[in-house]
Amino acid sequence: MIGIVKYGGYVPRLRLSRRAVAEANAWYAPHLVGRAKGSRSMANWDEDSLTMAVAAARDCLGPSEERGNIRSLFLASCTLPFAERLNAGVVCEALTLDQTVEALEFGGSQRAGLSALTQAVARVRAGGGDTLVLAADSRDSRAASTQELDFGDGAAALLLGDGDVVAEYLGSGTLTVDFIDHFRAAGEDVDYAWEERWVRDEGISKLVPKAVAAALAEAQVKAEAIDHFIFPSTFQKMDQQVAARCGVRPEAVVDSLQDRIGETGTGHALLVLAHVLESAKPGALILVAQFASGAQAVIFRVTEAIRSARPAKGVSHWLAHGTEETNYTKFLSFKGRLVLERGMRGEQDRKTALSTAYRHRSAILGLVAGRCTETGKVHFPPSRLSYEQGNPRKDTQVPHQLAERKATVLSWSAEYLSFHRSPPHCYGQIDFDGGGRILMEFTDVAKGDVESGTEVEMAFRIKDIDEVRHFTRYFWKAVPVRPAAASDRPAAE
Known part of the structure; x- marks a missing residue:
């Protein structure tokens, strides 16, 4: 069948x-x-x-x-x-x-x-x-x-x-x-x-x-x-x-x-x-x-x-x-049909180093970290070195996927100083279940959606756009977890 x-x-x-x-x-x-x-x-x-x-x-x-x-x-x-x-x-x-x-x-x-x-x-x-x-x-x-x-x-x-x-x-x-x-x-x-x-x-x-x-x-x-x-x-x-x-x-x-x-x-x-x-x-x-x-x-x-x-x-x-x-x-x-004033902070070159993007594609596109097999600690981005204070280890990390793991907000900020296509620019430190901490942007958020301790999940999104070379760069962002309503999933009879 x-x-x-x-x-x-x-x-x-x-x-x-x-x-x-x-x-x-x-x-x-x-x-x-x-x-x-x-x-x-x-x-x-x-x-x-x-x-x-x-x-x-x-x-x-x-x-x-x-x-x-x-x-x-x-x-x-x-x-x-x-x-x-x-x-x-x-x-x-x-x-x-x-x-x-x-x-x-x-x-x-x-x-x-x-x-x-x-x-x-x-x-x-x-x-x-x-x-x-x-x-x-x-x-x-x-x-x-x-x-x-x-x-x-x-x-x-x-x-x-x-x-x-x-x-x-x-x-x-x-x-x-x-x-x-x-x-x-x-x-x-x-x-x-x-x-x-x-x-x-x-x-x-x-x-x-x-x-x-x-x-x-x-x-x-x-x-x-x-x-x-x-x-x-x-x-x-x-x-x-x-x-x-x-x-x-x-x-x-x-x-x-x-x-x-x-x-x-x-x-x-x-x-x-x-x-x-x-x-x-x-x-x-x-x-x-x-x-x-x-x-x-x-x-x-x-x-x-x-x-x-x-x-x-x-x-x-x-x-x-x-x-x-x-x-x-x-x-x-x-939709790109209205050009807004960006100020001087929005003028930087956003060229992507394609060689670096290739070497780190698993971490960037797949949000894959490294977990040390000896200490169990999670490192992002992954590397050959596990940076344990006073006792560094080499080549002990194995791939550790983070995209499907829940996480919580440790600290956060929302500011209008830097250029952002949908201000304010919201970002913060995210702690993942099972280990791992990343400074990430938030997306799909409104005022009051994010606080320390807020549960978040990962979303694959556009990180930046190089408008000179027409190249789109992707990464992951944090989205507040919105609980399912009773009406979300009609049950099959």
Whole structure:
């Protein structure tokens, strides 16, 4: 049996109020008021497609000790930070995966996530071992555009394998057609979109049902038997119209979360799938479809294993722990569309020594420390010397992973003197469970969130951006632990 072994997702904490956007642009685009309902997810300044993919993967996989069975990693995105550097390789380092893992990237289409999923199924079927599928996007848009309201930021993760799966793969259907509903030329940051009615009537309505029909035929499932129908679209009620054309019952249409987080691009269908799996019943049939350069659809049957399988936090957790953001200029600044005065302290060169970054990649990207085998003390960064006062030791350290360990704040500071993209600049000394102390930055914090003794967890984030050479540097930051609410994880019946 081949299918989904584990699942997870990630949604940034900030939720931009659509009303705040509409009101800020009312002088120029008063028509936006009609779409100013709900919110959209908004990546922090130190988040991008890579950091969100890592967050979703950690939610899916759980402790790092359980990742040794992964043989391939497929990363799908249309907004990767590097045009020529293996972005998926950065993710592998952050997850401390084995160097023998094959990492591939998928892009060029909003259905790249589903394409990565079906290729993962083929890989598992051919005996290639468990494959981790990640899909993430953080898209840009022009100010006062409908896309600014419709889009959201987020990521999803699925581990595909055989054996004790939580959702069995039954079949898929693919239709490749050069139907251009939008495009983004190389070197451009913003999509150019075509007329909505044309896309809706000639594209989605005619192409998606064909892909769905092919998937139903391969899975030998009738449309009316589908229990959960997932079709993300920014067009209002488009999912219901597509379901009707495909013969799917209207009550099977799944809420696409558009009002709460927006449409998160390449990973949105898989993100909604991860959310559905949190409460799906054994035996339920799930159909996931997505439109882009044609259409693609996949079908799963939920198994009994769903009763015991849960992500580390789950999409429900991220949905429940969002915080409203009404500052539109902050959103513009985080997206790089508003240049703010930085002062002289923001003028330093941020060039990265690539040779040093390579030599210390495990410590920097994986947050791997060194534990002395003789004293048991943890040192970060790791080195050949264990600096015990009066009795130094050489070559006694072994790798000691810190990213999945809880920690507490020893001391902290919040200041406005140094340049920071989201002031105040918050940082402090962090003590890890089991040993280890690091001076780290805090992220996703508000006033009063951090005190001495506050429990924190690690988050893979952007450390700095070299705007001269267009190089993004990554490291880990501390985030206050927010306890799960009772409503975070619906129990499977």
